[in-house]
Amino acid sequence: xxxxxxxxxxxxxxxxxxxxxxxxxxxxxxxxxxxxxxxxxxxxxxxxxxxxxxxxxxxxxxxxxxxxxxxxxxxxxxxxxxxxxxxxxxxxxxxxxxxxxxxxxxxxxxxxxxxxxxxxxxxxxxxxxxxxxxxxxxxxxxxxxxxxxxxxxxxxxxxxxxxxxxxxxxxxxxxxxxxxxxxxxxxxxxxxxxxxxxxxxxxxxxxxxxxxxxxxxxxxxxxxxxxxxxxxxxxxxxxxxxxxxxxxxxxxxxxxxxxxxxxxxxxxxxxxxxxxxxxxxxxxxxxxxxxxxxxxxxxxxxxxxxxxxxxxxxxxxxxxxxxxxxxxxxxxxxxxxxxxxxxxxxxxxxxxxxxxxxxxxxxxxxxxxxxxxxxxxxxxxxxxxxxxxxxxxxxxxxxxxxxxxxxxxxxxxxxxxxxxxxxxxxxxxxxxxxxxxxxxxxxxxxxxxxxxxxxxxxxxxxxxxxxxxxxxxxxxxxxxxxxxxxxxxxxxxxxxxxxxxxxxxxxxxxxxxxxxxxxxxxxxxxxxxxxxxxxxxxxxxxxxxxxxxxxxxxxxxx
Amino acid sequence: xxxxxxxxxxxxxxxxxxxxxxxxxxxxxxxxxxxxxxxxxxxxxxxxxxxxxxxxxxxxxxxxxxxxxxxxxxxxxxxxxxxxxxxxxxxxxxxxxxxxxxxxxxxxxxxxxxxxxxxxxxxxxxxxxxxxxxxxxxxxxxxxxxxxxxxxxxxxxxxxxxxxxxxxxxxxxxxxxxxxxxxxxxxxxxxxxxxxxxxxxxxxxxxxxxxxxxxxxxxxxxxxxxxxxxxxxxxxxxxxxxxxxxxxxxxxxxxxxxxxxxxxxxxxxxxxxxxxxxxxxxxxxxxxxxxxxxxxxxxxxxxxxx
Numbered sequence: 001x002x003x004x005x006x007x008x009x010x011x012x013x014x015x016x017x018x019x020x021x022x023x024x025x026x027x028x029x030x031x032x033x034x035x036x037x038x039x040x041x042x043x044x045x046x047x048x049x050x051x052x053x054x055x056x057x058x059x060x061x062x063x064x065x066x067x068x069x070x071x072x073x074x075x076x077x078x079x080x081x082x083x084x085x086x087x088x089x090x091x092x093x094x095x096x097x098x099x100x101x102x103x104x105x106x107x108x109x110x111x112x113x114x115x116x117x118x119x120x121x122x123x124x125x126x127x128x129x130x131x132x133x134x135x136x137x138x139x140x141x142x143x144x145x146x147x148x149x150x151x152x153x154x155x156x157x158x159x160x161x162x163x164x165x166x167x168x169x170x171x172x173x174x175x176x177x178x179x180x181x182x183x184x185x186x187x188x189x190x191x192x193x194x195x196x197x198x199x200x201x202x203x204x205x206x207x208x209x210x211x212x213x214x215x216x217x218x219x220x221x222x223x224x225x226x227x228x229x230x231x232x233x234x235x236x237x238x239x240x241x242x243x244x245x246x247x248x249x250x251x252x253x254x255x256x257x258x259x260x261x262x263x264x265x266x267x268x269x270x271x272x273x274x275x276x277x278x279x280x281x282x283x284x285x286x287x288x289x290x291x292x293x294x295x296x297x298x299x300x301x302x303x304x305x306x307x308x309x310x311x312x313x314x315x316x317x318x319x320x321x322x323x324x325x326x327x328x329x330x331x332x333x334x335x336x337x338x339x340x341x342x343x344x345x346x347x348x349x350x351x352x353x354x355x356x357x358x359x360x361x362x363x364x365x366x367x368x369x370x371x372x373x374x375x376x377x378x379x380x381x382x383x384x385x386x387x388x389x390x391x392x393x394x395x396x397x398x399x400x401x402x403x404x405x406x407x408x409x410x411x412x413x414x415x416x417x418x419x420x421x422x423x424x425x426x427x428x429x430x431x432x433x434x435x436x437x438x439x440x441x442x443x444x445x446x447x448x449x450x451x452x453x454x455x456x457x458x459x460x461x462x463x464x465x466x467x468x469x470x471x472x473x474x475x476x477x478x479x480x481x482x483x484x485x486x487x488x489x490x491x492x493x494x495x496x497x498x499x500x501x502x503x504x505x506x507x508x509x510x511x512x513x514x515x516x517x518x519x520x521x522x523x524x525x526x527x528x529x530x531x532x533x534x535x536x537x538x539x540x541x542x543x544x545x546x547x548x549x550x551x552x553x554x555x556x557x558x
Numbered sequence: 559x560x561x562x563x564x565x566x567x568x569x570x571x572x573x574x575x576x577x578x579x580x581x582x583x584x585x586x587x588x589x590x591x592x593x594x595x596x597x598x599x600x601x602x603x604x605x606x607x608x609x610x611x612x613x614x615x616x617x618x619x620x621x622x623x624x625x626x627x628x629x630x631x632x633x634x635x636x637x638x639x640x641x642x643x644x645x646x647x648x649x650x651x652x653x654x655x656x657x658x659x660x661x662x663x664x665x666x667x668x669x670x671x672x673x674x675x676x677x678x679x680x681x682x683x684x685x686x687x688x689x690x691x692x693x694x695x696x697x698x699x700x701x702x703x704x705x706x707x708x709x710x711x712x713x714x715x716x717x718x719x720x721x722x723x724x725x726x727x728x729x730x731x732x733x734x735x736x737x738x739x740x741x742x743x744x745x746x747x748x749x750x751x752x753x754x755x756x757x758x759x760x761x762x763x764x765x766x767x768x769x770x771x772x773x774x775x776x777x778x779x780x781x782x783x784x785x786x787x788x789x790x791x792x793x794x795x796x797x798x799x800x801x802x803x804x805x806x807x808x809x810x811x812x813x814x815x816x817x818x819x820x821x822x823x824x825x826x827x828x829x830x831x832x833x834x835x836x837x838x839x840x841x842x843x844x845x846x847x848x849x850x851x852x853x854x855x856x857x858x859x860x861x862x863x864x
Contacts, residue, residue, distance in 0.1 A: 060768055062764065062767055062768060066683070090770075091770040091771075091772065092770060093770070094767070094768055094769065094770035095768060095769035095770035095771075096770055099768065099769075100768040102761060102764065102765065102768075104761050107760065107761040107762065108761040108762055108764070108765045109762055109765065110762040110765070110766070110780050110784070111762070111784065111858070111859070111860060112783045112784055112787075112857055112858055112859060113779075113780070113783075114859075121769065121771065121775075121779075122769040122770075122771075125769060125770055125771055126770065157859040157860070159859065159860050170765070173765075173769070174768075
């Protein structure tokens with residue numbers, strides 16, 4: 001080998017995992033082999049179903065026994081083979097030698113135990129100090145993860161902490177027993193981008209401080225580029241390529257790795273253009289003659305909690321959105337970006353009259369303020385919504401064709417055969433076969449389901465579509481194709497999108513104009529070139545600086 | 559917390575008023591004539607009429623109800639027709655026996671239900687789970703008097719471990735409490751099982767396992783308190799169910815509680831006692847729920863915050 005042979009701390013060889021299904025055993029992990037070198041960060045990258053989480057759970061010995069089982073292979077930690085270890089011996093490895101941080105900080109802490117109890121419990125389990133000593137270590141750990149007022153936090157409960165703070169607590173808990181290996185499974189996926197940057201930075205610092213080696217599991221190539229020393233790319237239960245970060249990013253061997261990297265939206269990739277890239281071959285009629293806006297919003301305010309409830313519960317009126325104003329023209333996209341709680345989804349719902357609001361919302365010349373449900377009906381024909389979760393927004397018991405035809409039925413359009421024709425046409429529009437109409441949602445992948453949702457939204461030939469985080473739940477490669485589809489439909493049909501997203505790179509790709517929201521207000525609005533190439537507001541700048549750049553040479557989250 | 563208790567006490571007063579009105583109306587509408595029952599079969603019409611006047615039963619309904627309400631507000635539950643004594647005193651004398659029986663019964667059902675439910679959840683899908691669920695189904699479905707007679711036959715008559723009936727020693731409590739508890743235990747086992755299965759699949763249980771904690775600690779310290787939250791609300795509601803069971807069980811085992819008192823009073827159309835027992839039962843149900851609402855925030859900090 002090279003100069004000094006690096007010593008692996010964890011060695012995985014030919015790991016195979018089987019799933020027990022009603023049809024018999026099915027292999028979900030095929031001959032996975034890798035080394036974790038002492039002091040390095042290994043990123044396991046892959047899309048959903050690639051087997052990256054199964055790999056990490058196998059190392060922890062946390063596979064759900066009823067459904068998954070290690071079939072063969074070894075996982076060596078020093079002298080121990082974790083696969084062969086007894087349950088009892090494995091317990092001292094878990095949390096002691098290898099610790100884990102999970103994706104969902106909101107649900108990964110026990111809601112009825114104080115932070116202090118949950119921290120000291122792990123310390124006592126593995127180090128056995130009595131009483132005050134564990135408390136002292138717990139306090140020091142909270143200090144180490146930069147949580148303010150650690151003494152008070154120890155007595156608090158998870159619901160009193162923000163998502164970012166909870167993930168800090170999870171990291172403190174994982175590191176409290178000074179493990180040799182820290183496995184972090186999508187640790188920042190559920191967090192806002194600015195919080196993600198802080199947590200990634202923290203993990204880097206702590207790796208130095210605690211001398212742990214890290215296995216970081218993520219689908220986000222930006223995070224990989226910012227964190228990894230070495231990268232293993234997984235697909236369909238196999239590691240298809242591994243190597244050091246630079247060579248993977250700059251010289252990927254496998255077509256899948258190349259595809260994955262190409263699909264990653266890069267902030268600034270569309271600099272210099274006023275409009276999203278053209279994707280259709282059709283030269284659509286130019287819509288730049290600035291026709292009348294399809295959507296006008298003036299001084300939109302949304303307040304949560306009815307006056308009656310406030311009176312009884314003593315709640316203060318909470319302004320979710322205040323003084324929001326914007327316009328949207330046919331064929332254009334307004335990107336609405338912001339972090340959780342910024343009011344972007346609330347704005348989207350208010351615009352479609354789905355929640356009570358004050359102010360002016362004019363859709364296609366009709367002011368919808370104060371309209372009854374009945375009066376809203378014709379307006380709804382011209383304005384539709386696509387939601388975030390394609391798994392939850394289709395009725396599992398309704399055939400796809402019926403779901404797409406439902407808006408037509410509700411509005412009494414066409415007879416049966418006309419509707420069937422329309423459904424077939426819509427399915428073709430979104431790139432699906434017309435025979436999909438007779439099948440059910442569970443037979444489709446996430447990306448296909450989102451296409452079905454788009455087809456349903458298009459059924460009434462709307463002029464405006466509110467897309468709320470419509471690609472956030474999709475894998476990157478699928479996401480790119482769905483975004484292309486949306487652009488193509490915009491070009492051919494002249495649709496206007498109110499595109500709501502937390503993802504700056506996706507917004508840059510899709511939008512003509514961009515509005516940045518924070519705390520219920522628009523802090524900056526302008527053309528996408530103005531906002532992305534010359535941001536004025538400090539918050540916009542902070543948001544953009546926090547986006548992980550998918551290039552290991554451009555590590556900026558230091 | 560204080561505000562909650564005050565608000566609930568106000569609600570309690572309103573509920574009791576409603577219960578009093580409905581029960582009074584139902585009893586008034588009964589075809590049975592208390593005066594005739596007291597006077598006996600051979601009494602003359604004149605005697606019956608005298609008794610009726612004496613008890614105030616010749617008055618129109620609103621007047622009777624008002625008189626009764628007036629009494630309650632002064633803490634007076636009236637006088638028993640048959641026993642000619644103060645109803646309040648009668649109930650107070652028998653209440654301790656019933657409270658002992660209920661406490662023992664709830665203890666049996668909660669402990670049995672918790673143990674069986676947890677075991678079933680941990681062994682879900684396996685033979686143990688199936689046996690427990692079958693048994694709980696039988697427990698839920700079996701009529702209480704059948705369970706009572708079965709227990710009597712096996713443990714009192716055949717084995718002779720426990721006395722047949724009566725009141726006085728700890729051994730006397732076992733069979734009545736078991737009869738009351740077995741029915742509830744079936745319910746609780748099922749509730750606990752599904753709550754535990756739900757909780758065991760939560761992310762924070764995975765976190766606890768990742769810490770390397772023992773199974774016992776994960777189940778008892780992490781999963782159980784979370785699974786208990788819906789169960790506690792259930793116990794509050796359950797006290798109402800229990801009052802119904804108490805009447806049957808006290809009758810079978812000759813337990814000198816208010817259930818037996820009510821049973822005798824119904825046969826004699828002794829309206830003041832029926833009214834009194836009903837009101838005490840309603841009070842018990844409301845207080846049970848209040849207790850559940852006070853205990854829940856002690857376990858769940860999220861409720862405390864509100």
